[in-house]
Amino acid sequence: MNTLCKSLALGMAIAVSTVAANANEPMNDLEIAHTAYTAGGLDIRYAHLALAISESDAVREFAQTMIRDHSAVNDAAVALITKLDVTPQDNALSQALVEGAAAKRAELMTLSGKAFDCAYATNELGYHQIVNKTVAESFIPAVTVEPLKNLLEEALVTFRAHEKHAEHMVAGLKCAG
Amino acid sequence: MRGLTPITRRRFGQGLGAAIALTEAAGRTRAHAGTHEVAVRIDDFTFMPSKIEILVGDSVTWENGDVAPHTATALDRTWDAGPLERGAHGRVTFTEPGEHRYLCAFHPHMQGSVLVRHRDGG
Ligand SMILES: [Cu+2]
Numbered sequence: 001m002n003t004l005c006k007s008l009a010l011g012m013a014i015a016v017s018t019v020a021a022n023a024n025e026p027m028n029d030l031e032i033a034h035t036a037y038t039a040g041g042l043d044i045r046y047a048h049l050a051l052a053i054s055e056s057d058a059v060r061e062f063a064q065t066m067i068r069d070h071s072a073v074n075d076a077a078v079a080l081i082t083k084l085d086v087t088p089q090d091n092a093l094s095q096a097l098v099e100g101a102a103a104k105r106a107e108l109m110t111l112s113g114k115a116f117d118c119a120y121a122t123n124e125l126g127y128h129q130i131v132n133k134t135v136a137e138s139f140i141p142a143v144t145v146e147p148l149k150n151l152l153e154e155a156l157v158t159f160r161a162h163e164k165h166a167e168h169m170v171a172g173l174k175c176a177g
Numbered sequence: 178m179r180g181l182t183p184i185t186r187r188r189f190g191q192g193l194g195a196a197i198a199l200t201e202a203a204g205r206t207r208a209h210a211g212t213h214e215v216a217v218r219i220d221d222f223t224f225m226p227s228k229i230e231i232l233v234g235d236s237v238t239w240e241n242g243d244v245a246p247h248t249a250t251a252l253d254r255t256w257d258a259g260p261l262e263r264g265a266h267g268r269v270t271f272t273e274p275g276e277h278r279y280l281c282a283f284h285p286h287m288q289g290s291v292l293v294r295h296r297d298g299g
Contacts, residue, residue, distance in 0.1 A: 072263070
């Protein structure tokens with residue numbers, strides 16, 4: 001489980017740092033918007049998988065909160081891009097996230113019971129950690145449009161609450177060992 | 178304990194001046210007669226103020242300023258002001274004295290309390 005989680009976090013970290021290291025092509029506002037929206041949508045897909053498989057109240061309540069909150073953030077993002085009349089741009093980081101999440105979902109779908117709960121919970125913790133680090137250290141400093149920066153800052157508050165919630169979920173499931 | 182009384186943004190706006198005045202007085206027991214409404218803001222996943230003190234018959238109105246929906250739900254589930262989307266309000270009138278602890282049912286680390294005192298100062 002830990003290995004899976006670390007490999008996902010590592011894969012995402014590499015994707016993020018590869019993009020970040022390419023100073024010739026820093027992500028623009030529209031790419032950042034696309035990736036932030038994509039990351040939220042992927043977490044919603046993980047949550048639907050959890051609701052289909054898990055029988056743990058703690059896991060199911062967490063998953064419902066992920067759907068509720070990421071939907072609210074993404075709805076706010078749609079409202080903003082509609083108001084600004086712009087189209088988010090697909091990019092290498094969004095594609096890496098989509099591929100990584102597809103592989104992770106395939107792994108999760110082979111599991112059930114406590115094995116699934118622990119794999120989902122540790123993945124949620126790792127996912128929010130790396131997304132939050134990316135939003136805080138890469139996206140918010142880089143973004144130039146003020147309303148988009150405001151939305152990312154507000155999203156970060158939400159995602160950090162999720163990270164804390166995921167820590168409690170992992171601890172409560174007693175997965176280690 | 179009476180349940181949630183949903184109020185509209187317009188009605189809330191009419192009482193806003195009073196609510197602001199009461200927010201400034203939050204934490205102190207008011208000696209004068211009549212029931213009041215105390216406002217609690219929800220911003221950045223925090224109830225503000227997280228602890229309030231009111232008298233029997235007073236109401237508390239929670240307003241959510243976050244993009245994420247929240248609730249204010251009694252730990253014993255006897256009352257629930259929510260779910261509240263951004264900009265929404267939920268009101269609960271407290272008729273039982275004592276400390277009423279609550280949390281957000283969606284984000285359980287968010288917690289607060291309402292201390293309800295008797296009108297005679299007890
Ligand atoms: Cu909440």
